[in-house]
Amino acid sequence: MKIHEYQAKELFRADGVPVPPGEVARTADEVYNIARRYGKPVVVKSQVLVGGRGKAGGVKLAKDADEARKHAETILGMDIKGLTVDKVLITQAVKIDTEIYLGVIMDRASQRPVIMASAAGGVEIEEVARENPDAIQRLTVDPLHGLLPFQSRVLASKLHDDFKVIRQIATIIEKLYRTFVRVDASLAEINPLVVTPEGKVLAIDAKINIDDNALYRQPEIESLRDLSAEDPGEVAAREMGLSFVRLKGNVGNIVNGAGLAMATMDLIKTYGGEPANFLDIGGSSNPEKVITAIDIILGDPSVKSIFINIFGGITRCDDVARGLVTAFEKLDIKLPIVVRLTGTNEAEAKEILAKMDLPTADTMDGGVKKAIELAS
Numbered sequence: 001m002k003i004h005e006y007q008a009k010e011l012f013r014a015d016g017v018p019v020p021p022g023e024v025a026r027t028a029d030e031v032y033n034i035a036r037r038y039g040k041p042v043v044v045k046s047q048v049l050v051g052g053r054g055k056a057g058g059v060k061l062a063k064d065a066d067e068a069r070k071h072a073e074t075i076l077g078m079d080i081k082g083l084t085v086d087k088v089l090i091t092q093a094v095k096i097d098t099e100i101y102l103g104v105i106m107d108r109a110s111q112r113p114v115i116m117a118s119a120a121g122g123v124e125i126e127e128v129a130r131e132n133p134d135a136i137q138r139l140t141v142d143p144l145h146g147l148l149p150f151q152s153r154v155l156a157s158k159l160h161d162d163f164k165v166i167r168q169i170a171t172i173i174e175k176l177y178r179t180f181v182r183v184d185a186s187l188a189e190i191n192p193l194v195v196t197p198e199g200k201v202l203a204i205d206a207k208i209n210i211d212d213n214a215l216y217r218q219p220e221i222e223s224l225r226d227l228s229a230e231d232p233g234e235v236a237a238r239e240m241g242l243s244f245v246r247l248k249g250n251v252g253n254i255v256n257g258a259g260l261a262m263a264t265m266d267l268i269k270t271y272g273g274e275p276a277n278f279l280d281i282g283g284s285s286n287p288e289k290v291i292t293a294i295d296i297i298l299g300d301p302s303v304k305s306i307f308i309n310i311f312g313g314i315t316r317c318d319d320v321a322r323g324l325v326t327a328f329e330k331l332d333i334k335l336p337i338v339v340r341l342t343g344t345n346e347a348e349a350k351e352i353l354a355k356m357d358l359p360t361a362d363t364m365d366g367g368v369k370k371a372i373e374l375a376s
Helices: 005-014 028-038 065-075 125-131 149-157 163-182 212-217 232-239 258-270 287-298 317-330 346-354 364-375
Strands: 022-025 042-046 059-062 088-092 098-107 112-118 136-140 185-195 201-203 207-210 243-246 251-255 277-280 305-312 337-343
Touching: 005 022, 005 163, 005 207, 022 028, 028 042, 028 065, 028 088, 042 065, 059 065, 065 088, 098 125, 098 163, 112 125, 112 163, 125 136, 136 149, 149 163, 163 185, 163 201, 207 212, 232 243, 232 287, 251 258, 251 287, 251 364, 258 277, 258 305, 258 364, 277 287, 287 305, 287 317, 305 317, 305 364, 317 337, 317 346, 337 346, 337 364
Parallel strands: 251 277, 251 305, 305 337
Antiparallel strands: 022 088, 042 059, 042 088, 098 112, 098 185, 112 136, 185 201, 185 207, 243 277
C-alpha cells in the first residue's frame, strides 16, 4: 500500500525525523492563505501516488503567496501518469547545500532490511545505481539485534565530511529505520535528505510503502489508503478477498490458487497469447466471488475473451458453475468465456454448464488455446 508524501512526513515526524512545516490544500485560495501565513518562499507539491512529479511539472517553488496561488491553479487538476492532482502540499522552502539519498527496503535475497544511502541525492536511486553503482552505500540490518548506533555512524560518515552533520545524519538513519519497522513498511525513503548552508539536516521529501500483508495489525495506517488513486478492479477484488493484478493483454483469466494462476498465465504466453490479468478467487466455495471476478474483468475494455480455469479441491466446481450462471443473469456478458472445471463435484458442475452452451475444455492447454483463438 502506498501513502502520500504528506502522510509519510507525519509518520517521520512521529519518530523525530526533522521535516519542514507543511500543510495540505485542495484549492488555490487555500494555498494562498497557507503561503501567506508562512511569509516566506514555499514549495507547492502535487500529491499523487506516482514518481516523477517534478519532471511532470507537479512541483514548483514560489517566492510569495501570489506566485504560490498561480502554481496551484496550474497543478490542481493536472494529470500525472494517469492520476489527477486533487490536493497539494505547501511546505516551507529551504536553502540547500548538499543532497543525500536515504532509504530502507526489504531485501528478499537476504530476507533482511537493507539501508541504502548515497551522497548523490535528489535523483532517482535507480539512475544512480545504473550510472555509478559505487556511489550507493548498503547496510544490511540483522532484524534480531536491530540497527546498532555504531552502524548508523559509520554509514553517515560515508555521506558527509562535517562531524556535526554526520551526527545528525546518523540520528536520522536510526529514526528512519524505527519508522520502517514500526509501520511494517516495505520501503521508507527520504530523497532528498538535505544539508542547509547552516549545517542543518532536513527531510524535504518522504515516501513510504506499507506491506499489505501486515495491514491487519496496522489499522491506523490502513485508514490512510487513498482509494481514488487505486485501480477500481483491485479495490473491488480486495473487498471480496480476491487477489487481482491488471496486466496489458486481452485474455482474461479466473483461477483458484496463485500457483495455478501463474501456470495459466505462463501457458497463455506459451501459446502466443497475452494474459490480461492475474485473478485468484482463492479456496472458498463462494459463488459471489465468481460474479465479482467476472464483473472486474468486464471492466477492462482490452479483454476479448475469458478463461475460467478451476481445479476443485476446497473450491467446489459446482459452486463456481452456479456463480457463473448467476453472473450471466446479473451482468451484461458479451465476451466469449471458456470454462475448464475439474476436481470436486466436477460432474455436477458440467451438468449445470451443459444448459448454458458455453465452450468448455478438458485440459488447460485446450482451454488456453480456445480462449486465445476467441480473443483474436
